[in-house]
Amino acid sequence: MIITRRRFLQTSSLVASALAFGSVGRAGLPRTAREVAVLDPKNLKPFVDPLPIPAIARNAGLRASPTNAALQIPYYRMEMRALETQVHRDLKPTHCWGYAGSMPGPTIETRSGEGLLVDWINNLPQQHFLPIDHSIHGAEAELPEVRTVAHVHGARVPPESDGYPELWFTPGKSALYHYPNGQDATALWYHDHALGINRLNVYAGLFGAFLIRDAVEDALNLPRDQYEIPLLLCDRLFDQNGQLHYPVSANAKSPWIPELFANATLVNGKLFPYHNVEPRKYRLRVVNCANARYFHLSLDNGQPFQQIGCDQGLLPAPVTLKLLSLAPGERADIIIDFSSNAGTQIVLKNDVLPLLQFRVSKAAVKDTSVLPAALRAVPKLLESASVKTRDLTLEEVDDLVSDPVSLSLNSKHWCMPVTEDPVIDTIETWNMINLTDDSHAMHLHLVRFQILDRRRFDTFLYQTKKIMRYTGAAIPPEANEAGWKDTVRADPGMVTRIIAKFEGYTGRYVWHCHILEHEDNEMMRPFNVIAAPIAGTT
Numbered sequence: 001m002i003i004t005r006r007r008f009l010q011t012s013s014l015v016a017s018a019l020a021f022g023s024v025g026r027a028g029l030p031r032t033a034r035e036v037a038v039l040d041p042k043n044l045k046p047f048v049d050p051l052p053i054p055a056i057a058r059n060a061g062l063r064a065s066p067t068n069a070a071l072q073i074p075y076y077r078m079e080m081r082a083l084e085t086q087v088h089r090d091l092k093p094t095h096c097w098g099y100a101g102s103m104p105g106p107t108i109e110t111r112s113g114e115g116l117l118v119d120w121i122n123n124l125p126q127q128h129f130l131p132i133d134h135s136i137h138g139a140e141a142e143l144p145e146v147r148t149v150a151h152v153h154g155a156r157v158p159p160e161s162d163g164y165p166e167l168w169f170t171p172g173k174s175a176l177y178h179y180p181n182g183q184d185a186t187a188l189w190y191h192d193h194a195l196g197i198n199r200l201n202v203y204a205g206l207f208g209a210f211l212i213r214d215a216v217e218d219a220l221n222l223p224r225d226q227y228e229i230p231l232l233l234c235d236r237l238f239d240q241n242g243q244l245h246y247p248v249s250a251n252a253k254s255p256w257i258p259e260l261f262a263n264a265t266l267v268n269g270k271l272f273p274y275h276n277v278e279p280r281k282y283r284l285r286v287v288n289c290a291n292a293r294y295f296h297l298s299l300d301n302g303q304p305f306q307q308i309g310c311d312q313g314l315l316p317a318p319v320t321l322k323l324l325s326l327a328p329g330e331r332a333d334i335i336i337d338f339s340s341n342a343g344t345q346i347v348l349k350n351d352v353l354p355l356l357q358f359r360v361s362k363a364a365v366k367d368t369s370v371l372p373a374a375l376r377a378v379p380k381l382l383e384s385a386s387v388k389t390r391d392l393t394l395e396e397v398d399d400l401v402s403d404p405v406s407l408s409l410n411s412k413h414w415c416m417p418v419t420e421d422p423v424i425d426t427i428e429t430w431n432m433i434n435l436t437d438d439s440h441a442m443h444l445h446l447v448r449f450q451i452l453d454r455r456r457f458d459t460f461l462y463q464t465k466k467i468m469r470y471t472g473a474a475i476p477p478e479a480n481e482a483g484w485k486d487t488v489r490a491d492p493g494m495v496t497r498i499i500a501k502f503e504g505y506t507g508r509y510v511w512h513c514h515i516l517e518h519e520d521n522e523m524m525r526p527f528n529v530i531a532a533p534i535a536g537t538t
């Protein structure tokens with residue numbers, strides 16, 4: 001196995017974001033994307049379509065809870081189907097896949113501790129419309145082309161409802177999952193997780209938001225109803241006919257590409273939409289649903305905004321930002337105050353590209369919502385309480401000309417026996433040792449965690465002699481990461497340390513990079529939460 005340094009792609013720094021942006025139109029696009037006539041979104045008129053707000057999913061009645069037959073809980077039917085959607089006024093409808101008739105799917109909204117059932121129904125066609133790489137583990141040619149399994153990202157669920165990547169099902173089949181929602185208010189999101197083709201299923205459109213509310217959030221009097229807006233961001237390539245294009249490598253036997261970076265960004269399924277707002281506070285629930293892109297969001301007038309929550313809930317206090325970085329899978333809960341912008345237009349940008357235009361009315365409004373100084377206590381998980389530390393390497397496997405052929409975690413393949421097996425209710429520290437030249441968005445299912453620090457190290461010494469020599473000081477998490485997380489940016493040449501309590505359920509889950517091209521090609525591993533040994537038996 002050859003692990004080499006390849007290229008410097010994306011980190012959270014401004015310099016790197018400029019590089020990443022610069023690569024969009026040039027080297028960053030995979031070869032074949034330039035060969036196919038890809039649509040240049042700069043030729044489309046911006047801000048001609050209103051921002052779609054995904055509908056709130058409506059349940060199809062009540063059913064007995066699987067854990068308490070006396071309790072009736074909402075039952076949802078989420079049917080996956082092929083559909084056509086208008087991503088821009090001047091484009092033909094785009095063929096895509098969606099849940100319950102839309103892309104993104106409707107928002108599932110619930111309250112902490114109130115369980116619900118979702119019947120995930122696969123009514124997709126028998127054939128995929130995006131290029132499958134049959135050389136990837138779990139996507140072999142003899143398997144059905146269209147396989148899906150839904151996962152609610154960030155949900156604390158029993159293993160049988162978590163959407164284990166091998167538990168996929170084919171068109172005509174469905175799976176009934178139970179979400180107990182025993183966790184704090186936050187924005188989760190659901191998306192497909194089928195082994196070996198997840199990047200294609202999500203790219204096709206299989207994702208949506210899942211909001212959990214609770215009394216702590218209610219008491220804060222944050223902007224709500226029409227003043228609270230989910231923003232699901234993802235980049236896509238379109239051909240000249242406005243159809244989704246997913247590029248392939250130069251190798252016909254192995255069409256997998258290491259990252260999908262595209263030149264067009266959909267906001268709730270539209271290309272640079274606009275949204276009419278009042279001169280007051282708004283709460284935006286931003287979700288990075290992209291396959292591989294790290295977003296770097298700002299307002300074009302340079303105005304600051306406040307981040308009040310991250311992946312797993314509210315931060316201890318608002319954090320003032322002018323630039324918000326979000327890795328794939330991450331969420332940010334932000335407040336933008338338009339009260340001094342009456343009569344103006346403000347554009348939300350990713351790097352220098354426009355994403356969404358806010359048209360601020362001149363209406364006199366009375367904004368009774370507040371931005372509290374204190375939000376929610378986030379008790380620190382103490383390193384002294386950690387019973388185990390795991391060193392976990394993030395690796396890229398290259399061919400002889402240094403093109404990546406796959407990635408891996410701890411030099412292990414997906415199908416090898418489980419090596420991470422935390423005991424239920426114990427605290428562990430996981431050191432993500434990034435030996436690659438790219439940032440990876442590391443995600444654990446089931447648990448929420450805290451970031452301890454990131455620290456630069458001598459990668460060469462580590463790769464050749466397995467000796468860890470730090471070359472920099474430990475850097476604490478940024479203020480807007482200093483809450484409960486489920487996805488973390490693990491930057492190149494750094495050890496990123498996280499600490500988690502493995503609570504909730506025992507059983508089989510997964511941890512992986514949320515760059516979906518990486519996840520599909522071996523950068524995912526199972527983990528087992530195991531029962532505590534019975535005292536006296538060991």
Ligand code: C2O
Binds near residue numbers: 151
């Ligand atoms: Cu967003 Cu394994 O999930």
Ligand code: CU
Binds near residue numbers: 152153154444445
């Ligand atoms: Cu997840």
Ligand code: CU
Binds near residue numbers: 439441514518523
């Ligand atoms: Cu990765």
